[in-house]
Amino acid sequence: MKKIWFPVTLGFLVFIVSFQLLKDEPAKEARVLSSSSPKNTEVTNIGTEWVKDDLESAPIKKNYTPATVVGENDGTGIRPDRIVIPSIEVDAKVQAKGYTKDGGMAVPDSVTDVGWFEPGTEPGRRGNAVIAGHVDGQYGPAVFFDLKKLQSGDELHVYDKKGNRLTYTVQEVVAYPVDQAPIRKLFGPTNKKALNLITCTGTYDKSAGGYLERLAVYTVLTDRTKA
Amino acid sequence: MKKLLASLSAVVLILGMFAPSVFAKDHADMAKVRGLHASPDAPAVDVYVDGNAVVEGAEFKAATDYMELPAGEHQVEIYAAGTKGSQDPVISANVNVEAGMAYTAAAINTLENLELKAIQDSMEAAEGKSKVRVGHFIPGAPAVDVGLVGRDAIFSGAEFPMVTDYKELDPGTYDLEVRTTDGTQLIDLSGTTLEGSKVYSAFAVGTADNPEVLLLEDSAAMPTSMPKTGFGGANDSNALLAATALGLAAMGAGFVIFRRRSEA
Structure with a gap:
């Protein structure tokens, strides 16, 4: 009868080992899923270039990230009405959304519409415009379910009500643990005309009622077409 | 009895795996600092904080983006570009930064009277x-x-x-x-x-x-937190189920082997 413990223990061990191997480990660091640059571009800089110094004729090394400067070429913005991402077959209505009661970013209740962060930048202008959408609803996939499949170089289009079209190109796809998401990098000042898409990813935490990671797709404006 | 203890410790191990993981990294004790080169006749400069190069080759009118620094006192040294090691810094100062605050550190005035002016920025x-x-x-x-x-x-x-x-x-x-x-x-x-x-x-x-x-x-x-963009309806995390199935299968196989041995 004692030997009954052998199969039971074996079963437990197999359970432990397979669970450890199978479970989605909540990431503790950002994961770059796709990037147009060879390395992790968490730190963006203007690159190392050699420029002539006016005062000394020796070349100097230049390496820093410039501040956000307001200029003449800041561009005109549109109020987004529709977003189309051909590579993952998304064609969704865009709602203008603001803050939640706690000061977070509000998103549509709908799982087929996406939300543009209206207090922030209008698409087309210099700055970080942000559009967020659900990855899933209570019972199945939602509008941004396939967002993680986007690759750097993929294009997407944002339209206003009149049909003016902005084309953005994906630069980088990164998943962040939710409490480490770089809010200033996603929403804050920038010299680029950027559009950042956000959805949930990673493990769903039932007790907290939310996903443990956020997926960020960084895109920049590459074309404008008038209606 | 030993085996019972072993099984109990396995149960403890399993429970341990479900404990929420704690994220260690914390931004709460960081300050934001950016640099501005506002001295019209000064050369391009390199900026070192606590001996590490943080800005290289910033010319007159250059402003850097905010960089994160731990709260507390830091030594800031500004050298004419590329001269660290061969010349003295044009400015050497200790600056104290508070957690959660943002600052602009500007090199101002003429080269002869160069000074570092630190101001607090609103975010x-x-x-x-x-x-x-x-x-x-x-x-x-x-x-x-x-x-x-x-x-x-x-x-x-x-x-x-x-x-x-x-x-x-x-x-x-x-x-x-x-x-x-x-x-x-x-x-x-x-x-x-x-x-x-x-x-x-x-x-x-x-x-x-x-x-x-x-x-x-x-x-x-900027919002204070990231949007909540999922309800979990399509989350495919069924590791627990798969692991349980594998565990039960192994247990079953164990029983079969055990029975065959005792029959033999």
């Missing part, structure tokens, strides 16, 4: 309002007003090397000018667009003969 504007301040970093230039062309001053009597308090304005496009306090226009800033929920710093730099304005965007509308 938040009231919703739908623009916040602006003006810094006078033109050595040798008179006190200035900043206002709408030919109209009342919004900022008046700013002297070198002063930075005004922030003022709240309605967002919009303004025809602004920097002028002497007696009304002579120094810099034309017609068509300056200020957006809602953004914070700006307008730093006047250069020389009295060649003044210009660097208009920096310090902050924009």
Whole structure:
């Protein structure tokens, strides 16, 4: 009868080992899923270039990230009405959304519409415009379910009500643990005309009622077409 | 009995795996600092903080983005570009930064009288309002007003090397000018667009003969947390189920082997 413990223990061990191997480990660091640059571009800089110094004729090394400067070429913005991402077959209505009661970013209740962060930048202008959408609803996939499949170089289009079209190109796809998401990098000042898409990813935490990671797709404006 | 203990410890192990993981990294004790080269006749510079190069080759009028520094005291050394190791720093200063605060550290005045001026920056504007301040970093230039062309001053009597308090304005496009306090226009800033929920710093730099304005965007509308973009309806995390199935299968196989052995 004692030997009954052998199969039971074996079963437990197999359970432990397979669970450890199978479970989605909540990431503790950002994961770059796709990037147009060879390395992790968490730190963006203007690159190392050699420029002539006016005062000394020796070349100097230049390496820093410039501040956000307001200029003449800041561009005109549109109020987004529709977003189309051909590579993952998304064609969704865009709602203008603001803050939640706690000061977070509000998103549509709908799982087929996406939300543009209206207090922030209008698409087309210099700055970080942000559009967020659900990855899933209570019972199945939602509008941004396939967002993680986007690759750097993929294009997407944002339209206003009149049909003016902005084309953005994906630069980088990164998943962040939710409490480490770089809010200033996603929403804050920038010299680029950027559009950042956000959805949930990673493990769903039932007790907290939310996903443990956020997926960020960084895109920049590459074309404008008038209606 | 030993085996029972072993099984119990396995149960403890399993429970342990479900304990919530704690994320160690914490941004709460960091300060934000950016640099501004506002000395018109100084060469390009390298900036070292606590001995580490943080900015290289910043020329006159260069402003860097905010960099994160741990709160506390830091040694800031500024060298003419590429001269660390061969020359003394042009500025060496200790600066103290507080957690959660943002600062601009500006190298100002002429090369001969070079100094480091640290000012605290605002990171938040009231919703739908623009916040602006003006810094006078033109050595040798008179006190200035900043206002709408030919109209009342919004900022008046700013002297070198002063930075005004922030003022709240309605967002919009303004025809602004920097002028002497007696009304002579120094810099034309017609068509300056200020957006809602953004914070700006307008730093006047250069020389009295060649003044210009660097208009920096310090902050924009940002939520306090990331959006909640999922309800878990399509989360495919069924590791527990799969592991349980495998475990039960192994247990079953164990029983079969055990039975065969005892039959043999």
